[in-house]
Amino acid sequence: MPFYEYQCESCGHELEALQKLSDAPLVDCPACRKSTLKKQISAAGFRLSGGGWYETDFKSGKKKNLAGDASSSGSNSSAAGSTSTASTAS
DSSP states (O other), X not given: OOXXXXXXXXXXXXXXXXXXXXXXXXXXXXXXXXXXXXXXXXXXXOOOOSTTSOTTTTOOGGGTTHHXXXXXXXXXXXXHXXXXXXXXXX
């Protein structure tokens, strides 16, 4: 279950609430008892890391497969160059 941040528009009180995705947003401020709580937009409180994630899952463009590029670029550079030359000549 995610944490949601709220702020009261009347008194400025801030709070975090652990709620299900299906739960209705809170509206009553516990400090001033008015129905002026608003849900805040905030960053996610977790980070995806570790050996269970592929390194290309969250990369885009030329940043993909950085570990493979360093080791394979030297060994495959001549093969890649001849392939690209042959394909451009066709």
